[in-house]
Amino acid sequence: MATEIRVPTLGESVTEATIGKWFKKPGDAVKADEPLVELETDKVTVEVPAPTAGVLQEIIAKDGQTVTIGAVLGSIKEGAGGAASTGSAPKDKTVPAAAGRPDQKTETTKPVAAGPTPIQPRSGNEQRVATDNAQAPSVRRLGAESGVDPASVSGTGRDGRVTKGDMLAAIERGPSVANAPSQQMRAPSPADDASREERVKMTRLRQTIARRLKDAQNTAAMLTTFNDVDMSAVMKMRAEYKDAFEKKHGVKLGFMGFFVKACIQALKEVPAVNAEIDGTDLVYKNYYHIGVAVGTEKGLVVPVVRNADMMSIAEIEKTIADFGRRARDGQLSIGEMQGGTFTLSNGGIYGSLLSTPILNAPQSGILGMHRIEERPVAVKGQVVVKPMMYLALSYDHRIVDGREAVTCLVRIKEGLEDPARLVLDL
Amino acid sequence: MSYDLVVIGTGPAGYVCAIRGAQLGLKTAVIEKDKTFGGTCLNVGCIPSKALLHASHLFEEAAHDFAGMGIGVSKPKLDLKQMLSFKQEGVDGNVKGVDFLFKKNKIDTFKGTGKITGPDKIEVVTGNGKAEVVEAKNIVIATGSDVTRLKGIEIDEKRVVSSTGALTLDKVPGKLLVVGAGVIGLELGSVWRRLGAEVQVVEFLDRILPGMDGEIARQFQRILEKQGVSFKLGSKVTAVDTKGKTLKASVEPAAGGKAETLDADVVLVAIGRVPYTQGLGLKEAGVELDERGRVKIDDHFQTNVKGIFAIGDVVRGAMLAHKGEDEGIAVAELIAGKAGHVNYDAIPNVIYTYPEVASVGKTEEELKQAGVAYRAGKFPFTANGRAKVNKTTEGFVKILSDDKTDKVLGVHIIGPDAGTMITEATITMEFSGSAEDIARTCHPHPTLSEAVKEAALGVDKRAIHM
Numbered sequence: 001m002a003t004e005i006r007v008p009t010l011g012e013s014v015t016e017a018t019i020g021k022w023f024k025k026p027g028d029a030v031k032a033d034e035p036l037v038e039l040e041t042d043k044v045t046v047e048v049p050a051p052t053a054g055v056l057q058e059i060i061a062k063d064g065q066t067v068t069i070g071a072v073l074g075s076i077k078e079g080a081g082g083a084a085s086t087g088s089a090p091k092d093k094t095v096p097a098a099a100g101r102p103d104q105k106t107e108t109t110k111p112v113a114a115g116p117t118p119i120q121p122r123s124g125n126e127q128r129v130a131t132d133n134a135q136a137p138s139v140r141r142l143g144a145e146s147g148v149d150p151a152s153v154s155g156t157g158r159d160g161r162v163t164k165g166d167m168l169a170a171i172e173r174g175p176s177v178a179n180a181p182s183q184q185m186r187a188p189s190p191a192d193d194a195s196r197e198e199r200v201k202m203t204r205l206r207q208t209i210a211r212r213l214k215d216a217q218n219t220a221a222m223l224t225t226f227n228d229v230d231m232s233a234v235m236k237m238r239a240e241y242k243d244a245f246e247k248k249h250g251v252k253l254g255f256m257g258f259f260v261k262a263c264i265q266a267l268k269e270v271p272a273v274n275a276e277i278d279g280t281d282l283v284y285k286n287y288y289h290i291g292v293a294v295g296t297e298k299g300l301v302v303p304v305v306r307n308a309d310m311m312s313i314a315e316i317e318k319t320i321a322d323f324g325r326r327a328r329d330g331q332l333s334i335g336e337m338q339g340g341t342f343t344l345s346n347g348g349i350y351g352s353l354l355s356t357p358i359l360n361a362p363q364s365g366i367l368g369m370h371r372i373e374e375r376p377v378a379v380k381g382q383v384v385v386k387p388m389m390y391l392a393l394s395y396d397h398r399i400v401d402g403r404e405a406v407t408c409l410v411r412i413k414e415g416l417e418d419p420a421r422l423v424l425d426l
Numbered sequence: 427m428s429y430d431l432v433v434i435g436t437g438p439a440g441y442v443c444a445i446r447g448a449q450l451g452l453k454t455a456v457i458e459k460d461k462t463f464g465g466t467c468l469n470v471g472c473i474p475s476k477a478l479l480h481a482s483h484l485f486e487e488a489a490h491d492f493a494g495m496g497i498g499v500s501k502p503k504l505d506l507k508q509m510l511s512f513k514q515e516g517v518d519g520n521v522k523g524v525d526f527l528f529k530k531n532k533i534d535t536f537k538g539t540g541k542i543t544g545p546d547k548i549e550v551v552t553g554n555g556k557a558e559v560v561e562a563k564n565i566v567i568a569t570g571s572d573v574t575r576l577k578g579i580e581i582d583e584k585r586v587v588s589s590t591g592a593l594t595l596d597k598v599p600g601k602l603l604v605v606g607a608g609v610i611g612l613e614l615g616s617v618w619r620r621l622g623a624e625v626q627v628v629e630f631l632d633r634i635l636p637g638m639d640g641e642i643a644r645q646f647q648r649i650l651e652k653q654g655v656s657f658k659l660g661s662k663v664t665a666v667d668t669k670g671k672t673l674k675a676s677v678e679p680a681a682g683g684k685a686e687t688l689d690a691d692v693v694l695v696a697i698g699r700v701p702y703t704q705g706l707g708l709k710e711a712g713v714e715l716d717e718r719g720r721v722k723i724d725d726h727f728q729t730n731v732k733g734i735f736a737i738g739d740v741v742r743g744a745m746l747a748h749k750g751e752d753e754g755i756a757v758a759e760l761i762a763g764k765a766g767h768v769n770y771d772a773i774p775n776v777i778y779t780y781p782e783v784a785s786v787g788k789t790e791e792e793l794k795q796a797g798v799a800y801r802a803g804k805f806p807f808t809a810n811g812r813a814k815v816n817k818t819t820e821g822f823v824k825i826l827s828d829d830k831t832d833k834v835l836g837v838h839i840i841g842p843d844a845g846t847m848i849t850e851a852t853i854t855m856e857f858s859g860s861a862e863d864i865a866r867t868c869h870p871h872p873t874l875s876e877a878v879k880e881a882a883l884g885v886d887k888r889a890i891h892m
């Protein structure tokens with residue numbers, strides 16, 4: 001019996017993934033639960049384990065190919081002991097179920113049932129095999145003739161396919177505004193330059209980041225308000241309790257715990273910043289799931305500290321440290337990156353003086369943190385040197401008024417300048 | 427014990443729904459009042475009528491067309507008894523198939539009339555009067571339809587018959603009067619004409635096949651007339667006198683006027699079908715019907731009572747087996763928490779006469795009425811190589827597409843195998859495809875389906891073989 005290897009469910013809103021890499025070749029013996037293949041999704045990279053022990057019989061979805069949830073990736077020939085079957089040449093009828101060229105139709109060959117056993121209708125599995133999003137012939141022709149890339153046109157046909165009508169409309173609008181600006185066609189470079197260029201395919205994560213950032217900009221009425229904060233109090237507290245804290249909690253006392261706490265206190269006072277728009281409704285979330293942007297090699301990910309309002313600073317620090325470690329190893333689960341209500345982005349660790357962060361849609365607020373630097377400031381007519389940080393709060397003006405945004409940021413500043421307020425809930 | 431899903435009625439809507447539910451892991455049972463499963467479609471509808479259409483067509487071909495192809499046979503003799511048992515074997519085979527599928531999918535079956543006694547309870551009364559209560563979290567009503575009767579005309583299923591009786595006449599009537607020029611009347615009229623009856627069709631409207639594309643209907647009428655069927659349009663049958671050896675039907679102009687009498691050996695009443703909800707206890711259960719007696723449902727096939735759904739002929743929409751089947755699948759998926767959906771804009775409709783008539787989507791009349799700008803591409807089978815060599819050149823393909831976007835809006839075919847060929851049009855429409863998409867898709871040569879491609883080219887005025 002052959003067991004199919006399928007794309008597992010990868011969390012809400014994830015419908016497809018790209019094959020990163022197969023760790024095994026057809027014919028290799030595999031143990032149950034041994035990682036077989038790596039999938040890249042919009043959000044994370046996951047490994048698909050072997051559903052059973054046996055011999056990898058065939059690989060249907062090749063490296064780089066896009067697959068949908070539930071699609072068949074390959075199959076494992078069960079039992080008979082890996083050793084026995086490795087001797088005989090593995091029946092490798094690998095099938096280009098969906099080759100890379102989206103503009104070409106590909107054939108999908110059905111695996112031939114071995115022997116006279118009747119073909120069993122698949123039970124329990126409701127998902128289709130990956131589609132290659134082949135374009136309709138009229139769409140391919142219009143694409144070739146007009147230069148409008150069908151991939152840049154949003155489709156109204158079944159499953160979002162581009163129809164001839166969609167193409168005609170896109171051509172009429174003119175190639176300059178052919179929908180998705182993130183997928184603009186690039187004018188060819190002079191030959192001399194072209195030979196020195198390198199083309200690298202965008203990872204799925206990168207593509208998602210690109211799309212989501214642009215979507216946020218296109219949707220929200222985005223505005224940023226600034227302030228600065230005197231970090232003396234937080235730094236003093238940190239210096240004083242650093243060792244005791246680490247000894248007790250097993251994690252370093254950083255800044256993030258303070259910031260998260262200060263933000264939540266401000267959000268409670270200005271709920272619009274912790275709300276989102278749903279059609280013609282405003283949804284006020286009376287919970288505080290704070291996203292913390294973490295840079296990784298492949299791009300930015302934003303794990304979410306859930307119910308951060310109910311956590312101690314130590315718990316928050318621990319959670320964030322754990323996220324950071326696992327983000328770098330690409331081990332965050334999709335669930336851990338969903339459902340945030342507000343986001344913190346710390347450009348300071350890279351040395352940023354000031355920035356205007358882009359909202360993490362559909363959230364309505366994001367706090368930009370920056371580098372702490374000693375600056376001369378005037379206090380009661382005296383110039384003194386203080387560790388200062390600029391703060392930037394980007395917000396969606398559709399739902400947050402200017403006064404609210406400014407108040408929110410001032411509250412954050414006050415909480416950080418006088419942490420006693422955080423303890424006393426002032 | 428309580429089931430996740432209980433389906434009342436095992437016609438194509440009901441049995442498909444049950445199988446899909448079982449596939450999705452729902453504990454499923456069906457209730458059927460007839461001796462056999464399969465409903466109208468398998469027992470007295472689609473399946474037996476197609477068996478007779480097939481056999482009678484070959485009978486006619488053997489008599490008229492074989493000689494021209496160099497096949498010498500003596501004049502074929504009709505063995506009606508054998509032809510009817512050929513039909514019955516086909517029915518039995520299909521009905522047993524449903525039996526097998528129920529067993530295979532571990533669907534429990536209850537034989538008896540189902541009556542809904544609560545939102546989650548059904549009482550099943552068997553032939554010997556015993557009652558049993560079945561509990562269900564979800565109930566699907568798939569009780570189908572029944573023959574529409576004509577006021578003042580009693581159907582005895584011997585001389586005055588419905589489609590059911592017309593499938594089992596024990597001798598070929600000398601004269602068959604068909605009341606209603608719809609699909610069923612024309613199919614069964616064709617059967618008995620081929621077997622030797624003189625067939626006359628009386629229709630209330632001034633056209634045949636109401637609802638079908640007008641141009642297609644007109645050509646179809648001419649073809650049927652050439653075959654020997656006569657039509658009396660704009661007329662209504664008001665009474666049938668059964669006293670004498672010959673039936674005497676009174677026929678009046680629809681607009682009013684002088685009545686005349688038509689003689690017939692058999693009168694076939696085929697004026698349509700009505701939803702069947704008798705004995706279901708819908709009133710007591712509080713399930714609402716619409717003004718035409720159909721069970722009222724929302725977009726998710728749910729009646730006004732939560733947990734009670736309805737599909738097939740008993741609800742709005744075309745009374746077609748495949749429409750019911752697709753609804754059966756969709757409602758089972760919805761009950762199982764999935765995304766079931768039926769696209770009512772792309773449901774094909776086929777008449778299995780010779781030649782066949784098939785259509786999907788909008789007719790020219792509908793487009794004109796809706797003020798939609800469209801283009802039409804037409805291609806006759808007289809210009810199709812395969813049709814020419816087979817000498818089956820009657821009919822044509824017509825493709826209607828949006829003037830601006832070229833999206834296929836309707837496809838109408840009259841010709842041999844039209845029912846099989848309509849599927850490519852349906853798929854194109856399901857994917858919002860354009861006429862050009864059909865035109866640019868390679869069609870095998872030599873086949874009749876090349877006419878579909880040529881008609882698609884014709885939308886752009888660039889048919890090759892014309």
Ligand SMILES: Cc1cc2nc3c(=O)[nH]c(=O)nc-3n(C[C@H](O)[C@H](O)[C@H](O)COP(=O)(O)OP(=O)(O)OC[C@H]3O[C@@H](n4cnc5c(N)ncnc54)[C@H](O)[C@@H]3O)c2cc1C
Pocket residue numbers: 434435436437438439440457458459460463464465466467468470471472473475538539540541568569570571589590610702704705706737738739740745746747748749750778
């Ligand atoms: C002569 C003829 C030819 C046809 N040809 C075609 C064709 O070629 N193509 C096509 O698509 N359609 C055709 N049809 C139409 C097709 O048969 C119907 O559309 C189809 O059968 C409807 O399916 P259904 O499941 O809704 O109902 P039905 O097939 O009518 O099934 C309903 C079932 O429910 C049972 N039932 C009713 N009430 C109860 C109750 N209270 N308890 C238990 N059981 C109950 C009935 O006994 C029946 O078995 C034809 C119809 C006729 C009459």
